[in-house]
Amino acid sequence: MKARAFAYARPQTLAEAHAAFAEADGDASYISGGQSLVPALAMRLQAPRQIIDLAGIAQMRGIGVEDGVLRLGALTRHVDALRHPLIATHAPLLAQAAPFVAHPAIRNRGTLGGSVSLADPASEFPAMMLAMGASMEISSPEGLRLVPADDYFQDLYQTALEPGDILVALHIPCAQPGHRCAFDELARRRGDYAMVGAGIMALMDGDMVADMRIACFSVAATPVRARNAEGALIGQRLEAESIAAAQRALDEDLDPPDDAQISPSMRRHLARVLLGRLLQRLEATP
Structure with a gap:
């Protein structure tokens, strides 16, 4: 099939885009x-x-750090998450997730803003916004607003974006020296959508977990914060007993839908296995 005929506009400002x-x-x-x-x-x-x-709007481009926040213009491409030194330094979890996104041809053209706007529940980058505690800079005809990731993802392909809104940039708190992060996913083939995936940002105080954010994807209609698993780890050492407790608590966080490809019970099992691997990886991180 071919697309139906459509008009085309290339605005140079957000105001022009809203007017169009x-x-x-x-x-x-x-x-x-x-x-x-x-x-x-x-x-x-x-x-x-x-x-x-939207490619001509300068306000949607650029990567920079200000006041402890990494601002990624929504037109930042997936490949930049792989290569840009500011992302590697200040948002290492995003850099870890980037190689798992589809294939090079898609990473060379796809944008972070496009991925987060679409909010596919099986995509890596939306879930990483949750794990990193990011906020979305959104433009409407009334002006700009910031929406935390915890409030942004609402339902299947449904976000805080209203009709006509534009996702302008992603605001990510910069990783600190006490942060450790880990990402992985389980897929049938590299580049396929994951059967289950997760990203973790842990703030360590010595060998104790001071704070923890765990985001899972491919487990629900939206990316999911594993708050019960997080609670099982905060204030604990990363060791076999606390990791096992977090795996048990994860069952309370997940309610996967029935699927022709994989059952909810199998998806829960894979999520527990994956969480254990990631936490063991963090435990071994100096």
């Missing part, structure tokens, strides 16, 4: 890297009257 959306009476779609939208257009799963290309 309003002129289309909401029958428009924003595009950045296009790795999700273009296939949807080709299959006519989406058929907007107008495509609004």
